Amino acid sequence: MTSYFIRRFLLIVPTFIGVTILVFAVTRLVPGGPIERMLQEAAMAGADVAASTSGFAGHGASSLSDDQIDQLKAYYGFDKPVIVGYAEWLGKVVRLDLGTSTRYSEPVWDTIKDRFPISIFYGVTTLILTYSVCIPLGIVKAIRHKTTFDNLTSAVVFFGYAIPGYVVAIALLTVFAGNLGWFPLSGFVSDDFDDLGTLGKIGDVAYHAVLPLIAYLAGSFAVTTMLMKNSLMDNLAAEYVRTAIAKGMAFRRAVFAHAFRNSLVPIATSFGNNITLIVTGSFLIEQIFNIDGFGLLGWESLVERDYPVVMGILVISSLLFMIGNILSDICVALVDPRVKFGSGEASQ
């Protein structure tokens, strides 16, 4: 099994190169880029100034000479062929240098690093809340299949699943922050966050997190809850549960002593992928609540053609995704002793 996982880890390298080379090539091939974007912004700024002073529309393109543009291109490495540019970029990535953001003119890593606390907070909170609600709820629903409780919770869970998160976000914002004023309109923390005590800080983060978390979570209960419920029901009907009861065990106890672990197998197959929650996050919800997380950063850097940041996020998210897949495999192997990866250790 160890050799299997070593092989899986080694496979990350070619997969990573494949993913990044594709995206890198796309950023070079699509029309428009950081330089054009900068020129456009400069032109618009120039136009504003020109309009307010002399009433003449200035010509942005003339604000930089071709020489200067070439210099800029050379500075960002856009003057080289795709493969050479990619090789240089990869060479820097290997040395843990993700380049410089064209928009913020600061290292990409610093830009990304600033978002980590926010995204990890939301990612981990979502993860904990999802599993701590879905697994117990799924168990109770399986045991009380087709009762009022089961039907009612199904209705609620699917209702949340059916509404897009950003719609929930807008509705919550309008009612609870706008009309009622119970919660803040936006942001991750208050402006006076740094002046608060520890308890105050925790309270402030929680206070700001309530509405976005509800928006994030509304749709996330359905899949895991129903997976848990159906998987447990399958296992409750399994013959080994009947064996346990035939041994003299009470049904309730057989649920936890026998059926539970078996029904975690399908849940475990996706567990490792939760690691990517750290860098995902919905840009729409982040936009609505004005939270500076990864979703928003990714979206903005795409719009602004901030390709170094786009590539930087891709590096982190693709690595996490691949590690997450391996983690899932490890989880499955932990839960299910029948799973033996690789061929070396087949049972007799």
Next chain:
Amino acid sequence: MPLLAVEDLSTAFDTEGGRVTVVDQVSFEIDAGETLGLVGESGCGKSVTALSIMGLLPKPAGRTVGGSISFRGEDLGAVPVERLQQVRGNRIAMIFQEPMTALNPVQRVGRQLAEAYTLHAPGASADEAKGRALELLDQVGIPAAERRLTEYPHQLSGGMRQRVMIAMALASRPDLLIADEPTTALDVTIQAQILELLRDLQRETGMAILFITHDLGVIAELCSRVVVMYAGRIAEQASATALFANPRHPYTQGLLRSIPRLEGEPKTVLSTIPGTVPDIGDLPTGCRFANRCPHVEDVCRQRAPVLEEAAEAHRVACHRWRAVEAA
């Protein structure tokens, strides 16, 4: 007093098409230490009878709708579930057809074995339970028991798994073992070993066995008395010797004729019972075997036959058993 007395047991399932009675007024008794065979084809209600005794009917669809099951004089249908839990696995144990699926795939064999013991010996220490588990594996003839304890079910062969199931059933030295087609899923050679094992264990422990099978050969090998079921009802009940020597119900006769025999003429067509079992949801009012019976008359289609004492301890549910015998 018999060890187990099943009286007029009726078990029904609620299906989308309404309630279906799968076991209809079945009565039989098992004495301490004896082996009773319950034989019949698939779907005749023999497994459901066993599950009814154990109170293991799939809920909420299945339930016993009539009759009583008394074990050592205690009506198991009337006791609270906690009492039933004390009886299950302790006084009455059960083994199943599929040893592949009857064991928990994610738990070590040792733990599942020890659990069978500790459930009925709550004060037992982990060491005691392990010791008992080893003893049990030894008793059912599993070599290298110490190592087997730490293995998972998928690491064992089918025969081994059935031995583990038997070991689990023996954990609390039950008075009655219900064996529901325990050899059906196994190779013939393994089948013979398991039957041998059950016979030996019975001799050692003195437990009674209710052996459920569709295989008359297995009955002949193991059982002292036989109950033949057809479409949810008892067709015939007799000692094994009497049943094989002198089958009285046309169904039993058909069954026995359809077994290939070494002394038979080679390369002749094997006798079969024509027709098919009536749909359990749409049973005839008369005899349930009427549509396949060579001796059928009008009375068979009008009234259901009741069990009659045809000879000493030989009961048959057929209107025409006298005529059948004469023929």
